[in-house]
Structure formats: structure tokens, C-alpha cells
Amino acid sequence: MSIEDHRFLHLLEEGMVKRQDLHYEMPLPLKTDNVSLPSNRQVAEKRWRQLTARFKKNPQFLNDYRAFMDEVIKTCAERAPVHSVEGMVNYVPHTGVYHPRKPGKIRVVFDCSAKCNGISLNDHLLQGPDLTNELLGVLCRFR
Template sequence: MSREDPFIERVSQSAKLVNGHYNIGLPLRKEDAEFPNNRCMAEQRALSLKRKLNKSPQFREDYVKFMADILDKGYAIKVEKGSQDGSKNTWYILHHGVVVGGI
């Protein structure tokens, strides 16, 4: 292991068991890291997903069912519009639907 990047130590210090699942903090080199603003890219990805959902009723049905399951299990949470603070440590996860097994 590199002394300059003690990944294992950071992960070990932040690991917690929550509702039967392990959570770890992001192993950032600096606690006060600043991320570039990627909101525009996330919005473009969402628009692309919206077009795909509108084109395929079956894909939309499968996607809605899958997302409801993810939310019900607590693997993800719904973020209310306007709750983001827009700070320098905000990062938007680019989202898209994937068909497993092909068509």
C-alpha cells in the first residue's frame, strides 16, 4: 500500500453497518474536496432517458418497476427538488436505464 494514499485505512474508519448493509464514506484524498459542476451533464442524461422511456412502453414499465423496488428496499432515496445546496462538494450521478440480456 502507498503511504500517500491510505485507501484501506480511510475505508476502515468510515465503514458502518446500517440496516444489515455496509456503508463506507468516499475515500477522498482531501476531506474538503471540490467537484466540478456536472449538473448540465446529468440533466442531458435525464432528457435522453426520458426520450427512451417515451419511445418504449415496455422499457418504461420495466424501468418504473425496477426503480420502485430500489426505492422500497432503501437502496436509493428520492431527493426533493430544490433540496440540493449547490455547494462545491455536490456531484450528480449520471443516470440511465439498461436492458439486461439484450433485445
């Protein structure tokens, strides 16, 4: 494992807590402590306008989306602080998609790779260790 992989695991070991509602809360695995992100509010507002246009075209999409987001807000969202620190605020655009084999079941996708001035939130996050098996190892164990 790389140094960044070890740092990622250390951050999660130190910062992960089990909440009273039995969910786990983990810190963002930031590459550095002094992250400075450009204000991406315009990108998020543009995506929101596209989403509201889609809501107007498809009322069922709006109802499914609202139900999903109400559940997210109720179970795992936190209220953002009123006073924000410049460079530490990042709006995460989102949209809803339906799976072709699961009609009527929406999945909301949060886009942390949305770029603003060539920078996204994902650019500042540690990737974490690769936990997939290597093909050579799988082939050697195959019988």
C-alpha cells in the first residue's frame, strides 16, 4: 500500500464514529488540511435549473425525487453552518436516475467530480486502497 493509502486508513480509523442511530459517520479523507476550493455555486445553480426543468416536465420524477431526498435529509444530512469559511464551501450537484430494470425506483447521484475552474471536490480527496483482487492472483487460485 502507498503512503496515501496508509494515511486514508489512519484518517478513517481515527475519525470514524458510530452514532446513536447506529449509522457510522466518517470524515472526508482530504489530501491536505488546508484545502481551498473555488466557489462552485454557479455550477450547482445551473444544475439545479436543469433539474427543476425536468421536474416540470415529469411530475412523477419530482415526487420520486422528493421522497428520496426527504429520506436523505431525515436520516443523514446535516445543516450547513451559517458562517462559511472562504475556500471551504463546496456545493455538490445532484440528479436523479432510474434503473431500466427497476421502474419507479429513483437513485439520486451526487456529482463530487463536477469541475469549477478545473477543480473538483474529488481532486482534494484521498482515493483509498485498491481492495479488488489482482487478475494474476485470481487466475493462479482458479482451479
